[in-house]
Amino acid sequence: MMKPFRTFVFFATVMAAVICLGAAFPATASAQGAGVGQRMRERLPAVDALKMKGLIGENNEGYLSPRQSLSPADSSLLASENADRAIVYEAIAGKTGTDAASVGKARAEQIASRSAPGVWIQDASGRWYRK
Amino acid sequence: MKFEHPRIFCGFVGISLTLAAVLPMTSCVHVKVDPVRIDATVTIRVERELDDFFSAIDSGSKTIGAPTAPDHSESKGGL
Numbered sequence: 315m316m317k318p319f320r321t322f323v324f325f326a327t328v329m330a331a332v333i334c335l336g337a338a339f340p341a342t343a344s345a346q347g348a349g350v351g352q353r354m355r356e357r358l359p360a361v362d363a364l365k366m367k368g369l370i371g372e373n374n375e376g377y378l379s380p381r382q383s384l385s386p387a388d389s390s391l392l393a394s395e396n397a398d399r400a401i402v403y404e405a406i407a408g409k410t411g412t413d414a415a416s417v418g419k420a421r422a423e424q425i426a427s428r429s430a431p432g433v434w435i436q437d438a439s440g441r442w443y444r445k
Numbered sequence: 446m447k448f449e450h451p452r453i454f455c456g457f458v459g460i461s462l463t464l465a466a467v468l469p470m471t472s473c474v475h476v477k478v479d480p481v482r483i484d485a486t487v488t489i490r491v492e493r494e495l496d497d498f499f500s501a502i503d504s505g506s507k508t509i510g511a512p513t514a515p516d517h518s519e520s521k522g523g524l
Contacts, residue, residue, distance in 0.1 A: 354502050362507045406494040412487050420491045421499070428503070428510040 346413060352396045357398075360391055370441060376418030381434050393402025394414045418432070 329370050361378070364370045370392055373379040377396045384392065403417040410417070426435045436442050494513050503509045 326523070351498065351502060355505060357507055358502065365508045378503065402498055406491060406498070409494060410487055410490045412491060414512050417495070418490055420488065424492070424495060424499075425509055430508045430510065433508050 322358050328437070332349040350401050354395065354398055357391065357395055361395055364388060364391070368429075368432070368434060368444070371436060372422065372429065373442065374419065374422045374426075374438055375415065376421035380438070 320377045327396060346371055361370075365372075365378075366386075369380065369382050369388065370378050378392050380389070380392065399418070399421075401416065402412040406417045407414045415445065423438075426437070426445075429435055431445050433445050434442055435445055472505055500512060
């Protein structure tokens, strides 16, 4: 007599576990995203300075590219920024059902349209120009 | 208060079977979707997600301006 009820309790427990896991994964992704955002904000003044000096530019894939030879510290900064951008693009791709490269290109278009004068930008055809 | 567990279980199974039979039919009603519309929807979602994440960061930037489109004011630079 108790067997169907036990089956029901088991099924309900499994469903509850699935719901809890489903709630936990977005929270984990959100925490990771918040860490990336914080790092990017802390890095922003240095990245801006390099862009305003014309040492780096925004390429057509949503990443920073060197426009002149960089010091090791500046190269490291650029690599760190690009690594964090890749994390963001990957996360957005996962949320929207597309791929990270497409997200990067969409971001590149945003940057190109919103960048301040003097910043190096690479257009869709690959040509570099200063805004 | 007395629970009749087998009845609850049978009711649950009945509802599950009914849903299992009906849901596939409803999902087959709309079988053709214009791919251009899907692309546009995905593009809009991507741009919205990008704005959600980057608007807080870009607002502190000297080299990237704020979006001209209606912004998503809940942005905190998190995913």
